[in-house]
Amino acid sequence: MLTKKNIVVIPEPTLRRLPHYLHLLLNLKEQGVKSVSSTFIANELGLDSTQVRKDVQYTNIIGKPKTGFDVNSLINAIQTCLNWNRYENAFLVGAGSLGTAMLGYKQFKDYGLNFVAAFDNDPEKVGQKIHGIEVLSIDRLPVLAQLMKIHLAVLTVPAKAAQECVDIMLKGGIVAIWNFAPTQIKVPKNVIVENAQFSQSLAVLTRKLSVYKQTLL
Amino acid sequence: MLTKKNIVVIPEPTLRRLPHYLHLLLNLKEQGVKSVSSTFIANELGLDSTQVRKDVQYTNIIGKPKTGFDVNSLINAIQTCLNWNRYENAFLVGAGSLGTAMLGYKQFKDYGLNFVAAFDNDPEKVGQKIHGIEVLSIDRLPVLAQLMKIHLAVLTVPAKAAQECVDIMLKGGIVAIWNFAPTQIKVPKNVIVENAQFSQSLAVLTRKLSVYKQTLL
Structure with a gap:
Protein backbone atom coordinates (compact mmCIF):
# COMPACT_ATOMS: atom_id res chain seq x y z
CA MET A 1 0.00 0.00 0.00
CA ASN A 83 13.70 7.73 10.93
CA TRP A 84 16.23 6.83 13.62
CA ASN A 85 19.24 8.10 11.69
CA ARG A 86 18.37 11.68 12.56
CA TYR A 87 17.26 13.31 15.80
CA GLU A 88 13.63 14.14 16.40
CA ASN A 89 13.43 16.82 19.08
CA ALA A 90 10.76 16.11 21.66
CA PHE A 91 9.12 17.50 24.77
CA LEU A 92 8.48 15.45 27.87
CA VAL A 93 5.32 16.28 29.80
CA GLY A 94 5.23 15.11 33.42
CA ALA A 95 8.49 15.17 35.36
CA GLY A 96 7.56 12.50 37.90
CA SER A 97 9.46 9.27 38.50
CA LEU A 98 8.69 7.78 35.10
CA GLY A 99 9.39 11.06 33.31
CA THR A 100 12.69 11.38 35.15
CA ALA A 101 13.69 7.87 34.07
CA MET A 102 12.75 8.71 30.49
CA LEU A 103 14.93 11.83 30.50
CA GLY A 104 17.86 9.75 31.77
CA TYR A 105 17.37 6.81 29.39
CA LYS A 106 20.45 7.05 27.18
CA GLN A 107 19.21 4.42 24.71
CA PHE A 108 16.68 6.91 23.27
CA LYS A 109 19.54 8.61 21.38
CA ASP A 110 19.92 5.37 19.37
CA TYR A 111 16.26 5.67 18.44
CA GLY A 112 16.60 9.25 17.26
CA LEU A 113 14.69 10.68 20.21
CA ASN A 114 16.15 13.86 21.69
CA PHE A 115 14.47 15.55 24.66
CA VAL A 116 14.91 19.31 24.53
CA ALA A 117 12.64 20.34 27.42
CA ALA A 118 10.41 18.89 30.13
CA PHE A 119 7.17 20.37 31.46
CA ASP A 120 5.30 20.06 34.74
CA ASN A 121 2.72 22.02 36.71
CA ASP A 122 4.44 21.49 40.07
CA PRO A 123 6.13 24.80 41.09
CA GLU A 124 8.73 22.80 43.03
CA LYS A 125 9.83 20.99 39.88
CA VAL A 126 9.74 23.99 37.53
CA GLY A 127 13.21 25.51 37.13
CA GLN A 128 15.00 22.30 38.11
CA LYS A 129 17.23 20.41 35.74
CA ILE A 130 16.76 16.65 35.34
CA HIS A 131 19.60 14.82 33.57
CA GLY A 132 20.55 18.19 32.08
CA ILE A 133 17.05 18.96 30.77
CA GLU A 134 15.24 22.00 32.19
CA VAL A 135 11.75 21.59 33.65
CA LEU A 136 9.45 24.40 32.51
CA SER A 137 5.92 25.40 33.47
CA ILE A 138 3.33 23.59 31.36
CA ASP A 139 1.71 26.96 30.45
CA ARG A 140 4.74 27.74 28.31
CA LEU A 141 4.42 24.61 26.18
CA PRO A 142 2.24 25.93 23.30
CA VAL A 143 4.45 28.93 22.55
CA LEU A 144 7.69 26.99 22.86
CA ALA A 145 6.43 24.10 20.72
CA GLN A 146 5.70 26.54 17.92
CA LEU A 147 8.93 28.51 18.34
CA MET A 148 11.10 25.37 18.49
CA LYS A 149 9.06 23.51 15.86
CA ILE A 150 8.45 20.51 18.15
CA HIS A 151 6.00 17.93 16.83
CA LEU A 152 6.49 15.04 19.24
CA ALA A 153 5.69 14.88 22.96
CA VAL A 154 5.98 12.10 25.51
CA LEU A 155 3.21 12.06 28.11
CA THR A 156 4.16 10.73 31.55
CA VAL A 157 1.55 12.34 33.82
CA PRO A 158 -1.05 10.65 36.08
CA ALA A 159 -4.35 9.65 34.43
CA LYS A 160 -6.26 12.62 35.86
CA ALA A 161 -3.94 15.22 34.34
CA ALA A 162 -3.61 13.52 30.95
CA GLN A 163 -6.39 15.08 28.87
CA GLU A 164 -5.68 18.61 30.12
CA CYS A 165 -2.02 18.21 29.16
CA VAL A 166 -2.98 16.79 25.75
CA ASP A 167 -5.21 19.81 25.06
CA ILE A 168 -2.27 22.11 25.88
CA MET A 169 0.00 20.07 23.55
CA LEU A 170 -2.52 20.30 20.72
CA LYS A 171 -2.61 24.10 21.11
CA GLY A 172 1.14 24.09 20.49
CA GLY A 173 0.80 22.06 17.31
CA ILE A 174 2.07 18.73 18.66
CA VAL A 175 1.06 16.04 16.13
CA ALA A 176 2.53 12.89 17.69
CA ILE A 177 2.02 11.77 21.29
CA TRP A 178 3.70 8.85 23.02
CA ASN A 179 1.21 8.16 25.78
CA PHE A 180 2.39 6.54 29.02
CA ALA A 181 -0.46 7.99 31.11
CA PRO A 182 -2.69 5.12 32.29
CA THR A 183 -5.76 6.40 30.46
CA GLN A 184 -7.10 6.91 26.94
CA ILE A 185 -6.64 10.38 25.49
CA LYS A 186 -8.84 12.16 22.97
CA VAL A 187 -7.23 13.85 19.97
CA PRO A 188 -8.32 14.97 16.48
CA LYS A 189 -8.04 12.30 13.76
CA ASN A 190 -4.83 13.63 12.23
CA VAL A 191 -2.88 13.40 15.50
CA ILE A 192 -0.76 10.26 15.97
CA VAL A 193 -1.07 8.57 19.37
CA GLU A 194 1.01 5.57 20.33
CA ASN A 195 -0.23 4.11 23.59
CA ALA A 196 2.57 2.61 25.64
CA GLN A 197 0.81 2.00 28.91
CA PHE A 198 2.50 -0.54 31.13
CA SER A 199 -0.95 -1.90 31.97
CA GLN A 200 -1.53 -3.31 28.46
CA SER A 201 1.67 -5.29 28.40
CA LEU A 202 1.29 -6.33 32.04
CA ALA A 203 -2.26 -7.58 31.37
CA VAL A 204 -0.92 -10.13 28.89
CA LEU A 205 1.79 -11.23 31.30
CA THR A 206 -0.32 -11.56 34.46
CA ARG A 207 -3.11 -13.40 32.62
CA LYS A 208 -0.67 -15.89 31.09
CA LEU A 209 1.07 -16.41 34.44
CA SER A 210 -2.26 -16.96 36.17
CA VAL A 211 -3.34 -19.50 33.53
CA TYR A 212 0.06 -21.22 33.80
CA LYS A 213 -0.28 -21.52 37.58
CA GLN A 214 -3.82 -22.87 37.29
CA THR A 215 -2.71 -25.56 34.85
CA LEU A 216 -0.07 -26.65 37.39
CA LEU A 217 -2.63 -27.17 40.18
CA MET B 1 -10.47 -22.19 22.97
CA ASN B 83 -5.43 -11.60 38.15
CA TRP B 84 -5.16 -7.99 39.32
CA ASN B 85 -7.37 -8.48 42.37
CA ARG B 86 -4.54 -10.16 44.24
CA TYR B 87 -0.86 -9.30 44.57
CA GLU B 88 1.75 -11.11 42.56
CA ASN B 89 5.11 -10.73 44.28
CA ALA B 90 7.89 -9.90 41.85
CA PHE B 91 11.62 -9.28 41.64
CA LEU B 92 13.13 -6.37 39.76
CA VAL B 93 16.46 -7.03 38.05
CA GLY B 94 18.50 -3.95 37.17
CA ALA B 95 18.35 -1.01 39.56
CA GLY B 96 19.28 1.69 37.03
CA SER B 97 17.17 4.72 36.14
CA LEU B 98 14.36 2.72 34.55
CA GLY B 99 14.38 0.14 37.35
CA THR B 100 14.27 2.92 39.94
CA ALA B 101 11.25 4.46 38.22
CA MET B 102 9.55 1.06 38.14
CA LEU B 103 10.07 0.56 41.88
CA GLY B 104 8.52 3.97 42.53
CA TYR B 105 5.59 3.59 40.13
CA LYS B 106 2.62 3.44 42.51
CA GLN B 107 0.14 2.47 39.79
CA PHE B 108 1.57 -1.08 39.71
CA LYS B 109 -0.32 -1.84 42.94
CA ASP B 110 -3.56 -1.40 40.96
CA TYR B 111 -2.30 -4.02 38.54
CA GLY B 112 -1.52 -6.52 41.28
CA LEU B 113 2.24 -6.15 40.90
CA ASN B 114 4.19 -6.02 44.14
CA PHE B 115 7.97 -5.67 44.12
CA VAL B 116 9.56 -7.48 47.07
CA ALA B 117 13.22 -7.10 46.14
CA ALA B 118 15.52 -5.60 43.52
CA PHE B 119 18.79 -7.06 42.22
CA ASP B 120 21.89 -5.55 40.66
CA ASN B 121 25.54 -6.46 40.18
CA ASP B 122 26.86 -2.99 41.01
CA PRO B 123 28.44 -3.14 44.54
CA GLU B 124 27.57 0.54 45.03
CA LYS B 125 23.86 -0.17 44.56
CA VAL B 126 23.72 -3.39 46.59
CA GLY B 127 22.56 -2.71 50.13
CA GLN B 128 20.76 0.52 49.20
CA LYS B 129 17.02 0.94 49.47
CA ILE B 130 15.07 2.37 46.52
CA HIS B 131 11.52 3.48 47.27
CA GLY B 132 11.67 1.20 50.32
CA ILE B 133 12.82 -1.87 48.34
CA GLU B 134 16.23 -3.35 49.15
CA VAL B 135 18.75 -3.87 46.36
CA LEU B 136 20.46 -7.25 46.67
CA SER B 137 23.36 -8.86 44.84
CA ILE B 138 22.19 -10.69 41.71
CA ASP B 139 24.01 -13.86 42.90
CA ARG B 140 21.42 -14.26 45.63
CA LEU B 141 18.45 -14.28 43.22
CA PRO B 142 18.10 -18.05 42.58
CA VAL B 143 18.02 -19.03 46.26
CA LEU B 144 15.70 -16.18 47.22
CA ALA B 145 13.31 -16.82 44.31
CA GLN B 146 12.89 -20.40 45.49
CA LEU B 147 12.62 -19.50 49.19
CA MET B 148 10.09 -16.71 48.56
CA LYS B 149 8.27 -18.59 45.79
CA ILE B 150 8.70 -15.76 43.28
CA HIS B 151 7.65 -16.59 39.72
CA LEU B 152 7.70 -13.17 38.05
CA ALA B 153 10.67 -10.89 37.35
CA VAL B 154 10.95 -7.54 35.62
CA LEU B 155 14.14 -7.10 33.60
CA THR B 156 15.49 -3.54 33.36
CA VAL B 157 19.18 -4.09 32.60
CA PRO B 158 21.22 -2.95 29.56
CA ALA B 159 21.14 -5.25 26.50
CA LYS B 160 24.56 -6.73 27.18
CA ALA B 161 23.66 -7.96 30.68
CA ALA B 162 20.21 -9.28 29.74
CA GLN B 163 20.85 -12.92 28.82
CA GLU B 164 23.17 -13.50 31.78
CA CYS B 165 20.50 -12.14 34.13
CA VAL B 166 17.82 -14.26 32.47
CA ASP B 167 19.92 -17.40 32.97
CA ILE B 168 20.23 -16.55 36.68
CA MET B 169 16.44 -15.99 36.89
CA LEU B 170 15.75 -19.35 35.25
CA LYS B 171 17.97 -21.07 37.83
CA GLY B 172 15.72 -19.62 40.51
CA GLY B 173 12.57 -20.97 38.86
CA ILE B 174 11.27 -17.68 37.44
CA VAL B 175 8.59 -18.56 34.85
CA ALA B 176 7.41 -15.13 33.71
CA ILE B 177 9.69 -12.29 32.56
CA TRP B 178 8.64 -8.74 31.73
CA ASN B 179 11.49 -7.70 29.46
CA PHE B 180 12.42 -4.03 29.17
CA ALA B 181 16.03 -4.75 28.13
CA PRO B 182 16.54 -3.56 24.55
CA THR B 183 17.34 -7.04 23.23
CA GLN B 184 15.71 -10.42 22.62
CA ILE B 185 16.20 -12.97 25.38
CA LYS B 186 16.34 -16.76 25.04
CA VAL B 187 14.26 -18.90 27.37
CA PRO B 188 12.86 -22.46 27.37
CA LYS B 189 9.44 -22.87 25.73
CA ASN B 190 7.44 -23.01 28.96
CA VAL B 191 8.73 -19.63 30.20
CA ILE B 192 6.47 -16.62 29.54
CA VAL B 193 8.20 -13.53 28.11
CA GLU B 194 6.38 -10.28 27.53
CA ASN B 195 8.58 -7.87 25.60
CA ALA B 196 7.95 -4.28 26.56
CA GLN B 197 10.85 -2.58 24.88
CA PHE B 198 10.36 1.12 24.32
CA SER B 199 11.94 0.70 20.89
CA GLN B 200 9.02 -1.33 19.50
CA SER B 201 6.44 1.27 20.44
CA LEU B 202 8.70 4.14 19.42
CA ALA B 203 9.32 2.53 16.00
CA VAL B 204 5.61 2.78 15.20
CA LEU B 205 5.48 6.39 16.36
CA THR B 206 8.60 7.70 14.61
CA ARG B 207 7.72 5.96 11.35
CA LYS B 208 4.18 7.40 11.38
CA LEU B 209 5.48 10.87 12.23
CA SER B 210 8.06 10.69 9.47
CA VAL B 211 5.41 9.62 6.91
CA TYR B 212 3.10 12.39 8.16
CA LYS B 213 5.83 14.99 7.69
CA GLN B 214 6.66 13.70 4.21
CA THR B 215 3.02 13.95 3.14
CA LEU B 216 3.03 17.61 4.25
CA LEU B 217 6.01 18.51 2.04
Missing part, protein backbone atom coordinates in the same frame (compact mmCIF):
# COMPACT_ATOMS: atom_id res chain seq x y z
CA LEU A 2 1.20 3.51 -0.78
CA THR A 3 0.15 6.86 0.61
CA LYS A 4 -0.73 9.70 -1.75
CA LYS A 5 2.92 10.63 -2.12
CA ASN A 6 4.09 7.07 -2.87
CA ILE A 7 5.38 6.48 0.66
CA VAL A 8 5.18 2.78 1.52
CA VAL A 9 2.82 2.02 4.42
CA ILE A 10 4.60 -0.49 6.63
CA PRO A 11 2.30 -2.72 8.74
CA GLU A 12 2.55 -2.15 12.50
CA PRO A 13 3.65 -5.71 13.35
CA THR A 14 6.58 -5.25 10.95
CA LEU A 15 7.44 -1.89 12.53
CA ARG A 16 7.46 -3.56 15.96
CA ARG A 17 9.83 -6.28 14.73
CA LEU A 18 12.32 -3.96 12.99
CA PRO A 19 13.91 -2.79 16.29
CA HIS A 20 14.56 -6.45 17.19
CA TYR A 21 16.38 -6.95 13.89
CA LEU A 22 18.31 -3.75 14.50
CA HIS A 23 19.42 -4.80 18.01
CA LEU A 24 20.63 -8.14 16.61
CA LEU A 25 22.40 -6.51 13.65
CA LEU A 26 24.20 -3.95 15.84
CA ASN A 27 25.36 -6.85 17.98
CA LEU A 28 26.63 -8.75 14.93
CA LYS A 29 28.39 -5.64 13.65
CA GLU A 30 30.20 -5.31 16.97
CA GLN A 31 31.37 -8.90 16.57
CA GLY A 32 32.77 -8.08 13.14
CA VAL A 33 30.13 -10.00 11.15
CA LYS A 34 29.80 -8.59 7.62
CA SER A 35 26.76 -10.34 6.17
CA VAL A 36 23.76 -12.23 7.50
CA SER A 37 20.98 -14.43 6.09
CA SER A 38 17.27 -14.07 6.85
CA THR A 39 17.37 -17.66 8.17
CA PHE A 40 20.02 -16.69 10.72
CA ILE A 41 17.99 -13.66 11.85
CA ALA A 42 14.85 -15.82 12.05
CA ASN A 43 16.58 -18.48 14.16
CA GLU A 44 18.14 -15.95 16.52
CA LEU A 45 14.83 -14.19 17.14
CA GLY A 46 12.54 -17.23 17.08
CA LEU A 47 10.71 -16.03 13.95
CA ASP A 48 9.81 -17.55 10.61
CA SER A 49 12.38 -16.81 7.88
CA THR A 50 9.65 -15.96 5.33
CA GLN A 51 8.39 -13.36 7.81
CA VAL A 52 11.88 -11.92 8.19
CA ARG A 53 12.30 -11.69 4.40
CA LYS A 54 8.92 -9.94 4.05
CA ASP A 55 9.75 -7.48 6.83
CA VAL A 56 13.17 -6.68 5.40
CA GLN A 57 11.67 -6.05 1.95
CA TYR A 58 9.90 -3.01 3.39
CA THR A 59 13.29 -1.41 4.02
CA ASN A 60 14.12 -1.69 0.28
CA ILE A 61 17.25 -3.74 0.94
CA ILE A 62 18.02 -6.60 -1.43
CA GLY A 63 19.94 -9.64 -0.20
CA LYS A 64 22.48 -11.53 -2.30
CA PRO A 65 21.67 -15.18 -3.16
CA LYS A 66 24.47 -16.83 -1.18
CA THR A 67 25.84 -14.33 1.30
CA GLY A 68 22.55 -12.75 2.37
CA PHE A 69 22.31 -9.16 3.54
CA ASP A 70 25.17 -6.77 4.12
CA VAL A 71 24.98 -6.02 7.87
CA ASN A 72 25.91 -2.34 7.58
CA SER A 73 23.47 -1.68 4.74
CA LEU A 74 20.64 -3.41 6.57
CA ILE A 75 21.33 -1.42 9.77
CA ASN A 76 21.23 1.76 7.71
CA ALA A 77 18.06 0.76 5.87
CA ILE A 78 16.17 -0.03 9.10
CA GLN A 79 17.34 3.19 10.77
CA THR A 80 16.26 5.20 7.72
CA CYS A 81 12.92 3.42 7.61
CA LEU A 82 12.20 4.26 11.27
CA LEU B 2 -9.86 -23.90 26.28
CA THR B 3 -6.67 -25.16 27.86
CA LYS B 4 -6.52 -28.70 29.23
CA LYS B 5 -8.09 -27.57 32.49
CA ASN B 6 -10.98 -25.67 30.84
CA ILE B 7 -9.39 -22.27 31.33
CA VAL B 8 -10.54 -19.87 28.62
CA VAL B 9 -7.71 -18.66 26.38
CA ILE B 10 -8.22 -14.92 25.90
CA PRO B 11 -6.72 -13.46 22.70
CA GLU B 12 -3.85 -11.02 23.26
CA PRO B 13 -5.55 -8.04 21.56
CA THR B 14 -8.46 -8.48 24.00
CA LEU B 15 -6.06 -8.68 26.95
CA ARG B 16 -4.44 -5.42 25.80
CA ARG B 17 -7.83 -3.68 25.60
CA LEU B 18 -9.12 -4.85 29.00
CA PRO B 19 -6.94 -2.34 30.94
CA HIS B 20 -8.46 0.49 28.87
CA TYR B 21 -11.95 -0.66 29.84
CA LEU B 22 -10.84 -0.89 33.45
CA HIS B 23 -9.39 2.64 33.50
CA LEU B 24 -12.64 3.99 32.06
CA LEU B 25 -14.82 1.98 34.47
CA LEU B 26 -12.83 3.10 37.52
CA ASN B 27 -13.31 6.65 36.33
CA LEU B 28 -17.07 6.15 35.93
CA LYS B 29 -17.29 4.52 39.36
CA GLU B 30 -15.62 7.56 40.90
CA GLN B 31 -18.26 9.74 39.23
CA GLY B 32 -20.99 7.61 40.81
CA VAL B 33 -22.08 5.89 37.58
CA LYS B 34 -23.74 2.53 38.35
CA SER B 35 -24.20 0.92 34.92
CA VAL B 36 -22.74 1.30 31.46
CA SER B 37 -23.50 0.06 27.94
CA SER B 38 -21.00 -1.45 25.51
CA THR B 39 -21.90 1.36 23.10
CA PHE B 40 -20.87 3.97 25.67
CA ILE B 41 -17.56 2.17 26.32
CA ALA B 42 -16.97 1.86 22.56
CA ASN B 43 -17.63 5.57 21.95
CA GLU B 44 -15.42 6.69 24.81
CA LEU B 45 -12.49 4.57 23.66
CA GLY B 46 -12.95 4.93 19.91
CA LEU B 47 -13.70 1.22 19.44
CA ASP B 48 -16.42 -0.78 17.73
CA SER B 49 -19.26 -1.77 20.10
CA THR B 50 -19.34 -5.35 18.75
CA GLN B 51 -15.65 -5.58 19.65
CA VAL B 52 -16.35 -4.32 23.16
CA ARG B 53 -19.17 -6.88 23.63
CA LYS B 54 -16.89 -9.71 22.43
CA ASP B 55 -14.06 -8.62 24.73
CA VAL B 56 -16.35 -8.31 27.74
CA GLN B 57 -17.79 -11.78 27.11
CA TYR B 58 -14.38 -13.23 27.97
CA THR B 59 -14.77 -11.91 31.50
CA ASN B 60 -17.98 -13.96 31.92
CA ILE B 61 -20.05 -10.88 32.74
CA ILE B 62 -23.56 -10.68 31.31
CA GLY B 63 -25.14 -7.31 30.54
CA LYS B 64 -28.82 -6.52 31.04
CA PRO B 65 -30.89 -5.66 27.90
CA LYS B 66 -31.64 -2.03 28.78
CA THR B 67 -29.27 -0.88 31.52
CA GLY B 68 -26.09 -2.58 30.24
CA PHE B 69 -23.34 -3.74 32.56
CA ASP B 70 -23.13 -3.14 36.29
CA VAL B 71 -19.96 -1.01 36.66
CA ASN B 72 -18.78 -2.64 39.89
CA SER B 73 -19.30 -6.17 38.60
CA LEU B 74 -17.48 -5.43 35.36
CA ILE B 75 -14.54 -3.88 37.23
CA ASN B 76 -14.37 -6.99 39.39
CA ALA B 77 -14.65 -9.33 36.43
CA ILE B 78 -11.82 -7.64 34.52
CA GLN B 79 -9.58 -7.54 37.58
CA THR B 80 -10.24 -11.25 38.22
CA CYS B 81 -9.59 -12.06 34.59
CA LEU B 82 -6.20 -10.32 34.64
